[in-house]
Amino acid sequence: MRKNKTGKLAALHTPLGVRSVYDSVCFCNRCGMCSPVCPSYAAQPKEATSPRGRNQAFRLFLEGKLKNNARNRRELVKLITSCTLCGRCSRACPGQIPTAQHMLEFRRRLRACLLPRTLFVGLRLRQTAPWLFEWGVRCGLWLHRVKVLPFIGVLPGFGWVKHVCELLPSRRQKPFMPQDKTRPTRIYLPSLEAQFILPDLARSVYDTAAKKHRVCVWKNTASGLFEYVYGDLARARKIVRGLIIRHSQTGNGKLPLLSDSIDVYNFFKQVPQLFEGFPTWVQKAQHFADCVRFVCDVLPKKPAQAGAFAKPVFMMSSALLADDSPAQIQAGQILHTLFKKNFVQCGYTHAQAVPAGYGFVKDTCAPAYELEAVRTLAKHQVQTVFVLSGLAALELDLALRRFYPAARAEHIARLNG
């Protein structure tokens, strides 16, 4: 295992079996069924923003058929940064080709870090020095409360702070730091946003789970998703390996691990492919993946606050990597049961995903995608949009406040208060 420090995936676990990345890319038959469901193609209908174009570009890159010059690199980075990684294309694709996974791999091979350097370094601290990260976040939130934070945005390299200021809720909330229970029966791994930005969300999830289980919370714990999406694979693998070991040492080693973010959930479900080539670790990772649960798993049949939301409601699919993940299907079923006719079901062919959370795209593309998503919501006269990750809820809510204030975005866990 120690030797596996490569920044490349050895193989992909696709719905149709384990394949090398190149094999997987070559399965694209160029039929174009993916394009109409792609949010980026809906906003800018051209080949460079279509999943087919992305796959073909990656294939040419892998085959060495594109010259290695600055202009090509720039164009390729543009091409991959326009992908929201939502995975809708895989569902529409006859061969179920995981284009989002290809794009992540393409990012790594191009060494394209999409985040501003300062943000990247800041977020990486969570893994290297969690205490420093926590202290930094607390300082940031305090600066936000005293309305000084926006001024940091004028510093070179800190432009992203303005966007963060728009996302942060104005009211003061204590970070979510509950006491651990002894002899736990369930583990809760709060996402970054749930722990620091939306602690009431984390508390809601915790309280709901605690009604039936003894919950142990893995506080301020990196999931490896950030490194997987923006950093290098070796680091992501190291974090996940740590989580697998920690999981095996908690309780009987078989405890369900609860996540409030579908992005983290989908990532955890796919961790076995990180260890491809190391059968023992693949097995361990598979066991870990099998133990991962989404917050819908603990939601009661009749959540307390379900009646409080303005109708009709809608579920926005902004999940990373897998549009048809079991958690998403489960969430859809819950909403359908609760709201019946007031739940607007939108076929997956409607390209309405918004680049939220980890589906980060370059600033130049994001507004067009947001508008496309808001247009879909306005078309259906939606009042409440449920999303499955806190960060996505914040991002989408911001877009709605700007373009369609009649609607609100909420995390699905809010159904229970």
Added chain:
Amino acid sequence: MKLTPQVIQELSRLVGIENVRTDEVSLSLYAYDCSLSRTRPDGVVLITCAAQVAPVLRVLAKHSIPFVPRASATNHAGSCSALKGGVILNLTALNRILQINTREGFAVVEPGVITGDLQAALAPLGYFYAPDPASTQACTLGGNLAQNASGARCMKYGGTLDHVLAVQGVLPDGEEVFLSRTQMGPDWVGLLAGSEGTLGVITQLTVRILPVAKHIQTFLVTFPSLQDSVEAVSDLAACGVVPRCVEAMDKTTLQAVEEFAHAGYPTQAEALLILELDGTPAQIKKEQRVLEEICRAHQALHFSFAKTKEEREELWRGRRSAFAAMARLAPNVLVGDGTVPRSRLPQTLQRVQQILKENNLCAGLLFHAGDGNFHPHLLFDERNKLQTRLAARALQEVLKACVEQQGTLSGEHGVGVEKRAVMAYQYDVDTLGVMQKIKHALDPKNLANPLKILPCRFSEKARVAHPLLPQVEVLRQQMLAWKKEKIAFQIAGSNSRLKTKHVHVLSSVSLNQIVEIDKANYTVTAQAGVHLNVLAAALKKAGVYSLLPAGEGTLGGLFCSGVLPQFYAHVLGVEALLPDGTYARYGGKVMKNAAGYPLTRLWAGSQGKLGLVTQLTFKVFAAAPKVPAPRAFVAMVPNLIQTRLLQAWGGKV
């Protein structure tokens, strides 16, 4: 040929600098479509508004730069590759539905509208657009017309060709044209169908929309052999039952689909049919009885029908996932598209299986049994050069086998570059020459999608033409003699509508034979000079019915006078003597034909201006259809396209 900075500057001025791409990555992304063909263009122009097309084409014509119009590029023929370099015009941004008029039954759309999007917009209004290619969710309406695409519903409703009412387009020199089916003269809209962007760029379409049938019944039938299934469909048509669609698949595909989609299909059968009947409940019930009897007579192993909407969806889910089921078996799927007369389907499929075996290839067979159109899905890995060559060769052999069975190399996918070579196997020099003249007349600089459809140096490779009939030869000699002496003459039938007082009239009345009434395929082949009354009597005697009214005039006269445009869609094959003395033979008994320009539409309503039609093959039915009344004869006013075509043929007839 690299685009010069001047050209880039001129184009940028028209469409914006961000919409003119010449970087390597962009060029590579417009080098392919869904076929094996890959050629990098020299530039890509992203069209964002229909008004930009004409000025852009004028700039390209000024600098003699070839161009290829392209939308979703989902075709299987290599129609979108820039073989001579030049510029790709990306039209996907022209994706607005401009008008839906349910009262008049039409929709006005831009060419980049995805067919599925139009269907989705029409569904809440209770309407639908009849052509339904398998790639409905991805292909565009402009692309459908350019390739003359059709789909499962073609048997009853026809292909794209029959559902486009008007087209706005731009000729390769930047001249804007508006072509409508209400105009007298040849069916120019029909001629554009299947032109694959070689005659210009489509910028707007008016398509026919139809009310959704309230009652649809879907059936699933399995047979012990492919032959039984095809014969059952033929017998069904012979009994006057025209299903809304008839989809079929062989055992290989059936098993792949069942493994993939779990649609509940019986996997023991050798062939499976999915049929749909629509109409009134009483009509469906009556037709269902006939269908069941026929299927039982052909040893049907399983006969069931969907009782609920969900069951119907479930039956279709399997068929729709057939491509997916095949696509997961190998990295690449080469989809063929041969069409033969329905009665020839069993022996053709046998030959296809033999070809696949000889080339050691695995393939699934899907076919629209109703119109003799089949799609072998050849599985291969593009990275394996030998396998790719084998697949390409096998496909060519399959298409040649279709031609040998009086079929055509393409029913709905078009020719592009992949089937170009087989065109020489299907058509003789004169027929290919007509197509070349059409192309040359409208695109003298050969800028619009060059090197497509027509095979290179076809004069050396084209099939040997059958000798002309003596009566046709006489007419030809007469025509050439008048031309030599520079005597103006008029082409006519029995002159019942044209009523010309011209001294020199070249008449088709000497061609008065009914060549064949084929009850297996439900087609009739008759010479153009056959009197309509005689034809009606002969058809009645044979127990078949056509759309033609009995009365004065000849068959050719009725077809060329333009008084019965509803008949155009029923004409499957045509033979004609051209003003330059060449003799073209196009089509035959095949229900659909996307191989080359649809020449039947060139002479339809041409009023003798573009040559003398000598023979027609057209559809007939077991039950009498509602015969429309012919409209009054109005002499046509030549438009831009016709003027150019006449010039190409060497002047006025």
